[in-house]
Amino acid sequence: MLFAGVFANFLLAWFLFSLGFMSGLPTSVGNEPRGYSMADTHLVVVSVLADSPAEKAGLKSGDKIVSIQSENDVISKINPDTLKSFIVSHGDKELVIAYVRGETDTTVAHIAKITPIKKFANENPSIGISMDQIGIVKLPVLTAFWEGLKLDWFVTKGTVVGLYTLIKEGIEGRGNLASITGPVGMVGIVGNAYQFGFVYLLSFSALISVNLAIINLIPFPALDGGRLFFLLIEKIKGSRLNPKFTNTANVVGFAVLIILMLLVTYHDVIKLF
Numbered sequence: 001m002l003f004a005g006v007f008a009n010f011l012l013a014w015f016l017f018s019l020g021f022m023s024g025l026p027t028s029v030g031n032e033p034r035g036y037s038m039a040d041t042h043l044v045v046v047s048v049l050a051d052s053p054a055e056k057a058g059l060k061s062g063d064k065i066v067s068i069q070s071e072n073d074v075i076s077k078i079n080p081d082t083l084k085s086f087i088v089s090h091g092d093k094e095l096v097i098a099y100v101r102g103e104t105d106t107t108v109a110h111i112a113k114i115t116p117i118k119k120f121a122n123e124n125p126s127i128g129i130s131m132d133q134i135g136i137v138k139l140p141v142l143t144a145f146w147e148g149l150k151l152d153w154f155v156t157k158g159t160v161v162g163l164y165t166l167i168k169e170g171i172e173g174r175g176n177l178a179s180i181t182g183p184v185g186m187v188g189i190v191g192n193a194y195q196f197g198f199v200y201l202l203s204f205s206a207l208i209s210v211n212l213a214i215i216n217l218i219p220f221p222a223l224d225g226g227r228l229f230f231l232l233i234e235k236i237k238g239s240r241l242n243p244k245f246t247n248t249a250n251v252v253g254f255a256v257l258i259i260l261m262l263l264v265t266y267h268d269v270i271k272l273f
Helices: 004-023 053-057 080-089 141-171 183-196 198-216 224-237 243-271
Strands: 025-028 039-048 064-070 095-100 110-114 129-137
Touching: 004 025, 004 141, 004 198, 025 198, 039 053, 053 110, 064 080, 080 129, 141 198, 183 198, 183 243, 224 243
Parallel strands: none
Antiparallel strands: 025 129, 039 064, 039 129, 064 095, 095 110
16 A cells, blocks of 8 residues: 555656657657657757856747857758857857747747857857757657556666765765755756647646655655655564654655645745846
8 A cells, every 4th residue: 555656656657758759759860769750850959058158148948049150151951960069160150040939929039149169268168058969769659658668767777876876965065956956946847748738738747746755765754665665664674663762763855845835835936037
């Protein structure tokens, strides 16, 4: 019973990933299932650095770059490598980038004029974005469920590694609340995912489900993982733990979780201003 909720989260993530593949899931070029081709491939802005030339020019995560030129020089084939080379080769010259925003925007309605900069003298010029070549993969039902299960496992492994790193850095005193998002921050992220399209929202919901499952398995009082840990101790010692001890531990654990949630929420609110 204690593991049922966690298991349901994994099942939900599997179903949502599978539904995404059936509907047409955005996937990085090179990671598509073998034997299936991609449609609507674009160079997509994955993230934009704060105070970078790209941010000041109005570029945002999810924008699809369709052309880039500098004076009379134009890229014939756009991908992450050619774009990086183009930026480096044109140094501090102004670049004109045409991009599409939103799944319903089918025309090139946005133009960004960006001049690359060097943060340090020995670095190549950059505009402050990370990017990826992304296309749409649409799969038949059975294949979609198989690929959804594989993606569920891949995301689970990545979440475990990320959570371990976060806890490890916190214990070592190198933790940073900037890498944690609470309920307030999640609202903004969900809104951004919805703007990109319904399939993005499905994928994001699956990620949340996996994160909830992993966090709930942490052997900490008040979480299912903590209660499972108490059951393991009882199994090893051959008798039940003192109910007063387990109740007190769960109350203290719950209080710590509430305090942590308040701190994260406060940090989310601060980031809004």
